[in-house]
Amino acid sequence: MQFHLNGFRIGDPSLRPRSNKLAERTSDKVDVLIIGCGPAGLTLAAQLAQFADLHTMIVDQKSGPLEVGQADGVACRSIEMFEAFGFAERVLRESYWVNETTFWGPTEENPSVIGRTGRIQDVADDLSEMPHVILNQARIHDFYLEVMRKSPSRLVPQYDRRFVGLKVDHTTEYPVTVSLEHKDRIETVRAKYVVGCDGARSSVRKAIGAELVGEAANKAWGVMDVLVDTGFPDIRFKSVVRSAEQGNILIIPREGGYMVRLYVEMETLTRGERAKDRNITIDELIGAAQRILHPYHFDVKEVAWWSVYEIGQRLCSSFDNATQDQSATVFIAGDACHTHSPKAGQGMNVSMGDAFNLGWKLAAVLRNQSPDSLLATYSMERQSVAQELIDFDRHWAKEFSERGDGQTGRDPKAFQDYFEEHGKYTAGVAVQYAPSLIRSAEADQSLATGLEIGTRFHSAPVTRLWDARPMHLGHALKADGRWRLMLFNNRAEPTDPSSELWQLCEWLMRDPSSPLALHTPAGADLDSAIDVRTIFQQPHRNIPAENTHPLLTPKKGRYGLSDTEKMFCARPGFDIFERRGIDRSHGCAIILRPDQYIADINALDAYDTISRFLDAVFSRAPRV
Template identity: 30%
Template sequence: MGQTIAGEKVEAVESQTDVLIIGAGPAGLMAAYWMAVCGVKARIIDKRGTKVFTGQADGLRPRTLEIFDSMGFQHRVIHEGHVAVEANFWVPDEAGKLTRQGPHCSPKINESNHHNMLLNQGRIERFLIDTISKYSDLEVERGIIAESFEYDEKLEEDLDAYPITVKLRTLSDEEANPGHISKDGSGSQPANGQGRGSVLPDDWEELIQKSRLRQTKTEIVKAKFIIGCDGAHSWTRKQVNILLEGSSTEHIWGVIDVVPLSNFPDMRRLGTITHSSGTILVIPRERRLVRLYVPVQIVDSTSANRFDRSAITLEMIKSRVQAIMSPYTFDFQICDWWTAYQVGQRVAPAFNKGTRIFLAGDAVHTHSPKVGLGMNMSMQDGFNIGWKLAMVVVGAANPAILDTYNAERHPLAEMLLEFDRLWSGEFTETTDADGPAAPDKADRMVHVVEKYMDFADGLRTYYPASPLVWKVSEEEGPEAARNLIPGERFSPIKLRNQAEGNSKWTTRLLESDGCYRIIVLAGDVRVEEQKKRVEALGRFLSAEDKTMISPLHRYVPIPGRKDQIEVITIHSAPWKEVEFFDFPEIFRPFDPVMGWGYDDIWCDNSCTWDPHCGGQGYEKWGVDRTRGAMLVLRPDQYIGWVGELEEVKDMTDYLDGVLIKMPTPEV
């Protein structure tokens, strides 16, 4: 079948999909997860013949790990990854001798139930791919590139239309599986070759099969929406003429993942080593690996020639590490991966083009990898646009929520670049060759980390007011719950299940399954007045009060789910002094097959056999233990609305603004 696209006559198979995702890195896979969960007809393509196995990103921040918990695979990260909660800074003393300053630990280390971890990107991709397969048959189509693009803006407002046309081409094995040094000079395979020792068993089959190439050589795809997650040189971004704004530094860095042979005391501790000519970042990893970031040369910023990565060798990087680490020794026999890069701190002016084209991850923000945030920011971009777009496509959410993607994620990308400029500057600062580094180097580095800690770890997100975020004010939370601020995450607490007494973190309880959740903080239901307030709320939610409209059973659910809204109740009375059946039935709904909703009622009470279950959730949330409060959580566990138990009309108004109501039955 022939068609003219971008002025070219092509013979190709034609197909349609609701969402086309270009790029199967962490951001793309996060978006694909939501397509699988919500039953969206989607495709995800990637030019690589295989997934990543070694190298690339490796830092995982607490908020990212909380998200993994909600997706059900955080236990795999814990099993394989390396926890990094303390850092040492080595700087020369007045005599020029390297001395340790530290360890330094985050003052907010217990703000999350998860701590910073280190694990290579390839394993995260594996976990995401496996999780997607639990929900649908959506698979990454590898060894495929997009070659041409057309967008019919006249069809933008018609959600049933396919305004996007993309021509796809299947790559040859040679194109899809380049060697160690690709055309841009980055390392795509370990220097000593990949083998069973460097690839875990669940990745081995994909490695030996390489690209699973499709038989069709050319295909024309019509799509309703497209998400470009195709990296810093994003093809998708270029098609819609969105340029990255910013600049590159003059410093060239080498990165190596090695099993070190060294007498340096802190080789297995997170930290830095400062020399008059630069600073090394030391990152201990899984399987005895250690990642080292080291400055290797400075380029002439006035030169018209681009940085030539091929001029940097593995031996050059090793020599620089040895020089900076002296008098300690350094060598290795095993190098899992290495590359060289020039830092480019850039951000796109917008993360979308109209209401059909979205960009995520490195496609819209690039920076130094030394801040350990790139993969986290990229995945959270994909997570954010993924759930919103999936719910719109299946007809469960108002298309206006798509406008919140840029408003929520773009300011964070700008904050990331600001953090990176300060942090990376500490690594490139030099002194006279014969003089020691600045004596306050360690203090300055700690100051930068602590200044951006809430942002970097995801403890604060700063999402602005919007249809998805019902803010009382930009500065303070509602009186009912001082620390539960719309636009921020629901701070994790370990709770005790009322029916069985076992404990569970809220990050696991509140699954990323596409549901909105009404969290009823029921307070102390032993108090008669409070019990009456909870019963009144129950009557409203069960539609017994005919003067008001319950939000339950009111909205279009995602495919495969009975309802869009789930109710979770968390009370504050002592566990033994309250019974499961004391609560109105709407809080513990009965299913004729599965029985009562035993997983729907929880207690913020201490558990003697679980030190993490301390019964301090209400205090952490800033909620009165007697009166309680009520909130609505978005599908991504961010708070959308907060109020008193009686403020049911405001809550319903909030939900009406973002969800699609069920059709009114015909009389």
């Protein structure tokens, strides 16, 4: 964390300086209006709250913050994202870590009795530096709310406000007029953009004429968080239990060391029937769990929360109200535009991914950094991701519901193998965006074979040059809306003025046609739009940091202080060049989007290619 740039401040360093524009703002005109305080809405709000010059409002029909959450599984990729917001450490401290997963099925000797059929590592080595964890959704909401409160805009949700409807008039500065019901009266808010994060029964989705299409669920499932006395030996492991005749259970240990969540397979539903029509009780859920877990005793002492549900795999064909003639002004995210079964643990994670994709794009357009055509990439990218995950979820749910009883001819190990083969999906790191305005189709993948174009930047351990701090490179990438230019040096000496890296830095810093010259706003710090960072192959003790190019220690703030956190070195024992397949002889320049996805990979001397890509992404910065 960096602070004191513009003067010494006492107190909590995570409390950002308050925007001087707050007093000018009114509640009836906003840049972005977010409907819904779920995972998607709060992720989006936390991102937009970082920009002091943007006016964001978030509303929810509930009377206050969530207290007991439905979702609990947090994928590795989501925790990487939490690191960018500054609260990953708190999530890791409070959560249950899913280290291993066990598999149970009927024994050969007695199919009415279950036995362990397998036990595997939950997340493969080096898939992510973050684990798969379990934490109450309400706590994740709490962390986002704190980020919002401490942001320059001091953003807090407006509760007890129900979305009634919207109208769009593209001829006005604030084209979307939204009606909200609050305490028996109607409030009107005019917005430049509206984002519906209001769940599977989204009113915003209906208001723009979009529809969730897909398969209706035909199976009722129960879920319960319980304190239980049991002889089941794997009660503190994530466990998949498939019985011969009694159904299936997914066991998820909860944070705190004692509570456990069970997803219990119940009854098959008839066409058009809802789970609530069956009037299933908590006693029936407990009874089903006891039968599936036979011969182990399962004595529930307390039920903290329970529910019965059915969820099909459904998807909207578009996530916005764009037409051939008009750019989008209304977007939907999360469950409002796609639903999944909870068994794969993807719902909350994909919803937050939607918002992280959209937030920086809205900020870039509203701040005149990028053309509004950038916003078209949201629906294109996230609709494709949702479709891929629905396809995976459909197969996952089918595999889960199969019974390994030998009578179906299925190998009990087949589900375990499927789980291992698709670890990237459950970890949230399988996303790969297609070529677009913000993802090059001409990247030189040979320069970094382990960092795939269109995927999230896969972090690795490094040593920071100026202070020898060991850290993960990806943890330097904060949710601040900036693009990154990651320069991996070749074998040349870091202080050699004739090297390709030095010449690239010289061009970036001095040439009036370079992306930094063209796209940095007048009077702003040199890294305010494009943040340049460098990784050297040499050990940190062999590099005199003071003799490297001045671009890599830029002067910033009102005092012109040097930023000494831009340069890193490969770490012995876990060399980032080796682990990520980076060409040692040539090095490379990797362009990262603000959401940490790899947009382009180029040679260190590919000035024209770097310029063309970034010039298309950015609007020209005002030179006043």
